[in-house]
Each structure stands twice: as C-alpha cells, then as structure tokens.
Amino acid sequence: MDEGLRSELQKQGVFTTTLEDLYNWGRKNSVWPLQFGLACCAIEMIATSMARYDLARFGAEVFRPSPRQADLMIVAGTVTKKMAPQVVRLYNQMPEPKYVIAMGACAISGGPFKQGYNVLKGIDRYIPVDVHIPGCPPRPEALLHAFMTLQRKIDEQPLTGNGRPRHLDPAAPSEFVVPQFGAHDLEPPSNSSLWRAPAVSEKGS
Amino acid sequence: MIALDRIKSQLEAAVPGARLEIVPNDSPSGQRSLLVDNAHAAAVAERLRDDPELRLDYASNVTGVDWPETELSEKVKIKRVVEGVESEVEEIRKTLRPGYLEAVYHLYSMEKKHGPVILRMRTENRTDKARLPSLTAVWRACEFQEREIYDLYGIVFDGHPDLRRILMWDGFQDHPMRKDYVEPDDFEYEPTPHDEVLERAKRHHSREAAT
Numbered sequence: 287m288d289e290g291l292r293s294e295l296q297k298q299g300v301f302t303t304t305l306e307d308l309y310n311w312g313r314k315n316s317v318w319p320l321q322f323g324l325a326c327c328a329i330e331m332i333a334t335s336m337a338r339y340d341l342a343r344f345g346a347e348v349f350r351p352s353p354r355q356a357d358l359m360i361v362a363g364t365v366t367k368k369m370a371p372q373v374v375r376l377y378n379q380m381p382e383p384k385y386v387i388a389m390g391a392c393a394i395s396g397g398p399f400k401q402g403y404n405v406l407k408g409i410d411r412y413i414p415v416d417v418h419i420p421g422c423p424p425r426p427e428a429l430l431h432a433f434m435t436l437q438r439k440i441d442e443q444p445l446t447g448n449g450r451p452r453h454l455d456p457a458a459p460s461e462f463v464v465p466q467f468g469a470h471d472l473e474p475p476s477n478s479s480l481w482r483a484p485a486v487s488e489k490g491s
Numbered sequence: 492m493i494a495l496d497r498i499k500s501q502l503e504a505a506v507p508g509a510r511l512e513i514v515p516n517d518s519p520s521g522q523r524s525l526l527v528d529n530a531h532a533a534a535v536a537e538r539l540r541d542d543p544e545l546r547l548d549y550a551s552n553v554t555g556v557d558w559p560e561t562e563l564s565e566k567v568k569i570k571r572v573v574e575g576v577e578s579e580v581e582e583i584r585k586t587l588r589p590g591y592l593e594a595v596y597h598l599y600s601m602e603k604k605h606g607p608v609i610l611r612m613r614t615e616n617r618t619d620k621a622r623l624p625s626l627t628a629v630w631r632a633c634e635f636q637e638r639e640i641y642d643l644y645g646i647v648f649d650g651h652p653d654l655r656r657i658l659m660w661d662g663f664q665d666h667p668m669r670k671d672y673v674e675p676d677d678f679e680y681e682p683t684p685h686d687e688v689l690e691r692a693k694r695h696h697s698r699e700a701a702t
Binding site: 367368395401403404407408467468469470471475476483484485 | 658659660661662663664665667672674675676677678680695696699
C-alpha cells in the first residue's frame with residue numbers, strides 16, 4: 287500500500303495493515319523460550335531474563351519447562367555427544383513454528399573445547415539453527431540483539447510461497463534424525479541434509 | 492605434617508608384607524608420592540585413614556596416568572679398552588621400560604588439617620592386566636572418581652560397588668585419555684587451518700568425496 291495514502295488514512299484514524307504483517311506481529315512478539323541451559327552460557331541467559339536486561343519485555347514472558355509449549359530453543363552451552371540425542375529429541379517434541387538460537391561459541395562450532403572427545407562440534411549438525419550468537423559467553427545485550435534478529439526474521443517470513451514458515455509448508459520436515467550412540471562416535475556424525483563440512487581453503491594462516 | 496619417610500616406615504611396621512616406595516619428584520612442587528603394591532593397598536589405605544597421628548579422612552582427588560612403553564637412555568661411564576689403553580668411556584645405554592597405568596590418590600586430613608599425602612598404585616601392564624583394588628570402601632569420595640578413571644583409562648577397579656562409564660555413554664568402546672586414543676573423523680572446522688589440522692581436514696574431505 288502506498289505510504290502516503292497510509293499516513294493520510296492514519297491521520298483520519300483509519301489504520302491499515304496486511305494479514306501477513308498482523309500474523310507475524312502476533313508470532314514475533316510472543317516467542318516463548320524453552321528452559322534449556324547446558325553450561326556457562328546458561329548463566330548469561332538467566333542474567334538476560336532477570337531485572338537488568340529483562341527478556342520478558344520482548345515477549346519471552348516465561349521460560350517454558352515443557353518443550354510442547356515452547357516456540358524457541360536457546361541452546362546455551364557446550365553440547366556433549368552424550369547430550370546431543372536428548373537435544374534433538376527435545377527439538378522434535380516442540381510443535382511448529384519453532385526456532386533455534388545457538389548461543390555461544392560451543393553451540394555454534396564446539397567452541398574452545400572442540401578438540402574434546404565428548405564435544406559435539408556445533409548443534410547445527412543435527413538441528414536447523416536460525417540465529418547464531420558468537421561469544422564466550424555472549425553478553426546479555428548480545429542475546430537481546432539475537433532475539434531481535436529472530437523477531438525480524440519472523441517478520442520477514444511470507445505466508446505463502448518460498449520462505450514461508452515450516453508449519454505452513456506440508457513438505458518441510460519438522461522432526462530430525464536423532465543420533466544414536468555408536469562404538470566410537472555418534473551415528474550419524476552429522477545430519478547430511480542439514481550440514482555439510484565447509485570447504486577447506488588451501489591458503490594456510 | 493609428618494615427613495613421607497616416617498609415614499613409610501610406620502606403614503611398613505603396621506602392615507607386614509607391604510611393599511612401599513617413595514616416588515621422587517623433580518618439579519618445583521617437590522611433592523613426592525608413596526607407591527604401594529596392589530595386594531596391600533586396601534590395608535595401607537585403612538591405616539592411613541585410621542592412624543591417630545595422620546587421620547587422612549578426605550580423598551580430595553583420584554586421577555589416572557597413562558605411562559606408555561618408553562625407551563629410557565642413560566649415559567653410563569664404563570671401563571673399556573680403546574686403542575690398547577683402558578680408559579673410561581661414556582656409553583649410551585638404552586632400556587625399554589614397559590608401559591603401565593597408574594591411579595593417583597590425593598589425601599588430606601580434615602581433622603588434623605594437614606596433607607596432602609599422595610598415594611600411587613600401578614597396574615601390571617596397559618593391555619590385559621589393568622586391574623587395581625578399589626579404595627571406595629575406605630574413602631567414599633573415590634566412587635565417582637574411580638568410575639571416571641575406568642571410563643577414561645580403562646583401569647578396572649576390583650571391589651567397586653558400581654563400576655560403569657560416567658562421562659561417555661555405556662556402549663562407547665575406547666578409553667579417551669590413553670595416549671594411543673585415536674579420535675573419530677569428526678570434522679573440526681578451522682577457518683585458517685595449517686599443519687596437522689589441515690592434513691586432517693584434507694583427509695576428511697577426500698574420504699567424504701570417496702563415499
């Protein structure tokens with residue numbers, strides 16, 4: 287709609303919008319996270335939800351204890367290989383539309399512990415991640431910025447056509463393969479439909 | 492804190508047949524440890540805990556060490572005939588020290604407020620005879636720590652109430668903290684790889700291209 291016409295109508299007390307804007311406005315302003323802290327980043331997440339950096343004013347009103355009632359999973363902390371199947375299982379139990387924020391270096395790529403024998407090098411190997419927050423740990427302001435980035439991402443999702451959210455797309459998968467415990471490593475070591483190892487450039491350092 | 496030599500002589504008197512040895516320590520901390528043989532370890536541990544002077548009732552840390560087979564070389568001065576003249580010559584003699592696994596206990600006393608006394612136990616070898624007596628009956632704190640050593644080093648503790656893996660999952664086969672542990676091909680993304688990481692990344696990509 288023409289912006290000039292819209293502002294004229296607004297002055298007369300008539301407000302116009304699109305169904306898409308209204309739908310996404312409702313969705314993005316009430317994203318309820320799942321209580322999911324694994325390690326040190328969880329402390330920063332708790333700090334973000336407390337009085338000084340209040341996350342509730344952005345719509346994350348309560349951290350839901352049950353995945354069935356949550357919209358957002360903030361993976362905060364190192365994901366160990368022993369914990370990885372449970373993370374994927376909890377993600378599968380969340381109803382659509384659901385989003386994932388990978389908080390901290392460990393959730394993005396294994397972080398400072400990536401050479402560990404029990405560290406999963408990034409949760410995006412098994413579940414689709416929408417926003418990554420670098421940092422070790424990221425400050426509460428960074429988590430707020432990531433939350434706002436997620437809200438902007440939700441806002442830009444159209445209702446029809448390409449890029450529509452998964453719950454409006456019957457062909458899109460919403461449950462992903464849960465890794466099993468193998469003899470030496472998780473099986474499969476990553477979900478090949480979600481994550482491919484990035485190419486290695488020949489130029490060293 | 493009583494000197495380690497006196498502790499050793501007291502233990503040898505109290506527990507007949509125990510073979511104790513003081514392991515030297517050249518590092519700046521100078522903390523020497525007491526090596527005890529496996530058959531008398533439980534008796535020695537109980538004696539350390541109950542002795543009225545020592546009262547070491549707190550096992551603060553139990554850890555494992557992997558000593559792989561190493562070749563020790565030492566310079567030895569021997570008399571040898573060189574060009575008809577008998578003289579002292581330096582020769583490098585190499586000995587093969589067999590490998591073993593070790594469990595190290597750090598013991599403190601809450602009552603007397605002294606410590607640490609460091610206790611060591613060695614297995615016979617790193618392959619089939621990696622068994623040690625469990626000291627969980629003496630100090631309850633050893634329970635989880637010995638499970639961790641079993642998980643990461645493979646030492647089986649006889650007499651442990653619940654010996655199973657604690658950090659890795661139950662079906663896991665290897666013992667990750669051993670020196671010969673090979674990591675699985677779990678791609679480690681490094682933006683500017685070089686040396687070993689570059690080799691591993693190239694191998695991973697060639698393996699992926701092959702499958």
